[in-house]
Amino acid sequence: MNEKVNNKNIYMMDAHIHISLDGENSKKLRAELKQKKYDSLKKILCRYRENNILMLRDGGDNLGASLVAREIAETLGIIYKAPGWGIYKKGGYGSFLGRPVGDISDFKEIFRKLLKFRPDHLKIVLTGLVDFESYGRVGGIFFTFDELYYMVQSAKEKNLPVMVHANSPEAVRMAVLAGADTVEHGYFITEDELNLMAERGTVWVPTLSPLGNLIKNGDKRYINQIPNIKRIYEEHCNKIRKAASIGVKIAVGSDAGSYGVPHVTGFFDEVMHLQKCGVSQVTSQEI
Ligand SMILES: [Zn+2]
Structure with missing residues (x-):
């Protein structure tokens, strides 16, 4: 006989969110944040708490929102991991995720400033986004291996974990x-x-x-790309199954805040997608 599970006792973690984005059109939220109005952040965090999602890890922004969110989260009993801002290559993808770095000396300067805000991890944007038009194409690799290695090791010297945004086999290997x-x-x-x-x-x-x-919502904005998106998604699912079978550690991170992924429900969407891929047991651990 199955005992009924009391959901109230299950605490969950979303390992990849962006509190500075709202999952749809983030212009309004970002305009508020630029004016240092933070009511919306509190509302989002309260909803996470109501749903027992009590650990959040932010993927960064360029407005300092993750740092403010961390302070608010603390008053709500949520453990919030903030990178402060992410690091992306000057001229490359990621301007809304963090600050640009042209070379190592730039990084040294920005990292020194970042440390003053006590980041919980370093976020590095190594590549662009998945191109929905063409299978296998991503928006480039922006840092050299030496640059990436230097940045990762600098964080390690300060005991900071490193979160790397990487698409493509080459970029993942580098990371x-x-x-x-x-x-x-x-x-x-x-x-x-x-x-x-x-x-x-x-x-x-x-x-x-x-x-x-x-795919689930038959989104109108990408209606022509849906067949390709499905192919990419299904291949990703195959790799997740493979990863689980060989003992790769997998964390539930929804990318909540990005287009089509609302806060809070995004976490449950991610669990559903992982289960749909065949990952039957979803667990999370502090990173
Ligand atoms: Zn992200």
């Missing part, structure tokens, strides 16, 4: 070899990288919801 603690997204990953991650203990946060929700 793992440079010492990233978690690989975010990892679209188009192959078995070679999965084996390496299992060996090294690198955590994968596959963020299925941004694609999975477009």
Whole structure:
């Protein structure tokens, strides 16, 4: 006989959110944040608490919102991991996720400033987004291995874990070899990288919801790309199954805040997508 589970006793963690984005059109929220109006952040965090999602890990923004959210979260009993701002390559993808870095000396300067805000981890944007128009194409790799290695090791010297946004086999391999603690997204990953991650203990946060929700909702904005998005999603699912079978650590991170992934429900979407992929037991651990 199955005993009824009391959901009130299950505490959950979303390992990849963006509190500065609202999951739809983030213009209004970002305008408020620019004016240092933080009521919306509190409302979002209260909803996380009501739903027992009591640990959140932020993927960064350029407005300092994750740092403010961490303070509010503390008053609500939520453990909030904030990177302050992410690091992206000057001229590359990621301007709304953090601050631009042209070279190592730029990084040293920005990292020194960042440390004053006591970040919980370092977020590095290594690649662009998945291109929905063409299978396998992503928006480039922006840092060299040496640059990435230097940044990761600088964080390690300060005992900070490192979260690397990486799509494509080459970028994931670079991230793992440079010492990233978690690989975010990892679209188009192959078995070679999965084996390496299992060996090294690198955590994968596959963020299925941004694609999975477009498919689930038959999103009008991407209606022509849906067949390709489905192919990418299904291949990602195959890799997640493979990863689980060889012992890669997988964390539930929805990318809540990104288009089509609302806060709070995004977490449950991610669990649903993982289960749909065949990952039957979903657990999370503090990273
Ligand atoms: Zn993200």
